[in-house]
Amino acid sequence: MPNINILTVDDSVSMRLLLRAALTKEGHQINEAEDGVAAAEWLEHHQPDLVITDINMPRMDGFGLIEHIRAQPRFRDMPILVLTTESTAEKKARARAAGATGWIVKPFDPDQLNSVIRRVAH
Amino acid sequence: MLRPLPTSAPQQRRHSVMQGESEVSSDANLVLTTILGSCIACCLYDPRAKVGGMNHFLLSLPPHAAPDDIGAAQRYGLYAMELLVNEMLKAGAHRSFMRARLYGGANMHSGMRSIGLNNSQFAQQFLAADGIALAFADTGGSSARRVDFQPATGRIRCRLVQDIVPETPPIAQKPPVGEIELF
Numbered sequence: 001m002p003n004i005n006i007l008t009v010d011d012s013v014s015m016r017l018l019l020r021a022a023l024t025k026e027g028h029q030i031n032e033a034e035d036g037v038a039a040a041e042w043l044e045h046h047q048p049d050l051v052i053t054d055i056n057m058p059r060m061d062g063f064g065l066i067e068h069i070r071a072q073p074r075f076r077d078m079p080i081l082v083l084t085t086e087s088t089a090e091k092k093a094r095a096r097a098a099g100a101t102g103w104i105v106k107p108f109d110p111d112q113l114n115s116v117i118r119r120v121a122h
Numbered sequence: 123m124l125r126p127l128p129t130s131a132p133q134q135r136r137h138s139v140m141q142g143e144s145e146v147s148s149d150a151n152l153v154l155t156t157i158l159g160s161c162i163a164c165c166l167y168d169p170r171a172k173v174g175g176m177n178h179f180l181l182s183l184p185p186h187a188a189p190d191d192i193g194a195a196q197r198y199g200l201y202a203m204e205l206l207v208n209e210m211l212k213a214g215a216h217r218s219f220m221r222a223r224l225y226g227g228a229n230m231h232s233g234m235r236s237i238g239l240n241n242s243q244f245a246q247q248f249l250a251a252d253g254i255a256l257a258f259a260d261t262g263g264s265s266a267r268r269v270d271f272q273p274a275t276g277r278i279r280c281r282l283v284q285d286i287v288p289e290t291p292p293i294a295q296k297p298p299v300g301e302i303e304l305f
Binding site for chain 1: 193194196197198200201203204205207208211212216217247248251252253299300301302303304305
């Protein structure tokens with residue numbers, strides 16, 4: 001698949017570094033935001049191919065970010081993957097209702113993550 | 123300044139935090155306790171929210187780990203730390219007010235000298251990268267430790283335990299991987 005532009009959103013610097021290592025291995029271009037607010041600000045002027053977001057973050061959490069993104073028609077078809085330590089059915093259903101494309105529970109396997117990206121990115 | 127835990131308190135409950143677990147609480151009658159060898163326990167406390175938590179993890183690195191094994195172990199360590207931090211945040215703590223104390227990371231088994239050190243270094247690097255202040259670290263050596271932590275006050279007592287071998291030598295096992303679901 002061609003290299004794509006991915007926005008990763010996580011309040012943990014360590015997690016963002018780990019994601020960067022896993023995704024740049026495939027040649028993707030990575031942009032990072034530390035929470036939902038920083039991501040929303042960046043998205044005002046950019047159009048990534050895919051967003052990977054954590055759920056538990058300060059200021060704006062992952063649910064709020066997904067709702068914010070889906071409220072904009074230009075992001076209607078952009079895949080949004082949730083990458084989180086959470087695994088309850090209730091939170092998964094909430095993300096799905098908000099418009100998430102998929103749910104990945106940490107710890108993640110880089111090869112599996114890249115495989116999912118290949119499936120959902122167009 | 124943190125004071126030593128009282129030796130006994132009325133109606134005090136004790137929860138053991140086992141390897142792979144983490145627990146966060148603001149219950150004044152609760153003491154979190156664990157026994158560590160080469161494993162690490164990170165105790166976080168937010169004095170403003172008066173909430174604390176402890177985890178207990180091992181990177182599970184074999185003596186001659188391949189790069190893939192190292193990556194998997196670090197992802198697991200990261201998961202263990204993030205789980206604890208997330209539970210602290212949900213309980214009202216703020217990252218900027220959290221203070222961390224690290225215990226364990228002993229070199230319990232000859233020929234596996236770097237296991238405890240790796241665990242300790244990993245935890246310190248995580249805290250530094252994620253902006254959580256490391257208030258104290260009691261790591262290394264060759265003795266097991268028993269840690270008692272009162273999460274509501276942040277009081278901690280750590281004792282060296284000479285006659286306990288708390289864990290089997292770390293084996294080359296793959297850390298767990300979380301589930302994936304596409305909607």
